[in-house]
Amino acid sequence: MDSFSPTAYVILGMLFKGPKSGYEIKALVDNSTRFFWAASYGQIYPELKRLSEAGLVVGSEEPTGGRRRTVYEITADGELELQAWLRLPPETFEMRDEGLLKLFFAEAVEPREALEIVRVMREYNEAATARLRALGETKAKSADAYPKLVLHAGIESFEWYTDWCRRLEGEIAKRAGVKGADA
Numbered sequence: 714m715d716s717f718s719p720t721a722y723v724i725l726g727m728l729f730k731g732p733k734s735g736y737e738i739k740a741l742v743d744n745s746t747r748f749f750w751a752a753s754y755g756q757i758y759p760e761l762k763r764l765s766e767a768g769l770v771v772g773s774e775e776p777t778g779g780r781r782r783t784v785y786e787i788t789a790d791g792e793l794e795l796q797a798w799l800r801l802p803p804e805t806f807e808m809r810d811e812g813l814l815k816l817f818f819a820e821a822v823e824p825r826e827a828l829e830i831v832r833v834m835r836e837y838n839e840a841a842t843a844r845l846r847a848l849g850e851t852k853a854k855s856a857d858a859y860p861k862l863v864l865h866a867g868i869e870s871f872e873w874y875t876d877w878c879r880r881l882e883g884e885i886a887k888r889a890g891v892k893g894a895d896a
Contacts, residue, residue, distance in 0.1 A: 717794070719805060720756045721764055725787055725795040728770060732786040735761055744848060745860065748841065748867045761785060769794050812837070824889030828882060835878035842871040 723746055727738045735757050742752045764770040769791035772783040787795070812834035819827035845868045852861060885891070 717763070717767075717798075718756075718760060719750060720752045721760045722795060722798050723750060723752050724757060724760055724764060724785075725769065725791050725798075728785055728787040729792065729795055732784045734775075734782050734784050736782075738785075748845065748871075749863070764791065810834075824885060825891055828885045828889070828891055831878050831881050831885060835875055835882065838871045838875040838878060842868060842875060845871060 723742060724738055727733060727741050733741070735754070738761075739752070739754055739757055742757075746752070761770065761772070765772055765785070767790075768788060770785045770787055772785045775782050775784045812830060815830050816827065816834070819830060845864060849861075849864050849868065852864065855861065
């Protein structure tokens with residue numbers, strides 16, 4: 714069995730639900746797994762090529778409006794590969810957050826600037842919570858139970874993170890004697 718990247722399994726999972734172009738896969742990722750596992754066009758298209766060469770997906774040309782478009786679908790071997798991967802324990806538990814990275818080194822700037830880092834983090838998390846809630850409303854009638862469970866985990870995580878940022882804003886503002894923080 715070849716070793717594939719997690720992005721390859723994102724692609725197989727998206728194609729398991731039905732045929733899609735690379736563009737459609739990226740759009741789905743941006744409105745679903747992106748909140749915990751992003752994938753760029755620069756990752757998707759090379760992975761589609763590898764998966765196709767491995768016989769796990771098959772592409773067919775479906776031009777639209779004079780533009781070249783390849784629609785991919787998962788093969789039976791692709792489904793078996795996806796199922797085998799799902800049965801393995803997760804290997805990657807990674808959270809990447811540039812705001813936290815900046816906050817980690819915030820002693821290099823004035824407290825007001827550290828407070829600004831946290832304010833931006835809070836606003837991002839508030840917006841992400843709202844976006845996930847809106848996705849939840851559009852998916853309310855969907856029969857896909859597992860994506861709904863992950864969606865609820867995302868909403869609760871972003872809500873927690875937003876609350877944590879609010880508390881941290883108050884703490885930093887108090888320590889630094891800064892007024893006007895959203896605490």
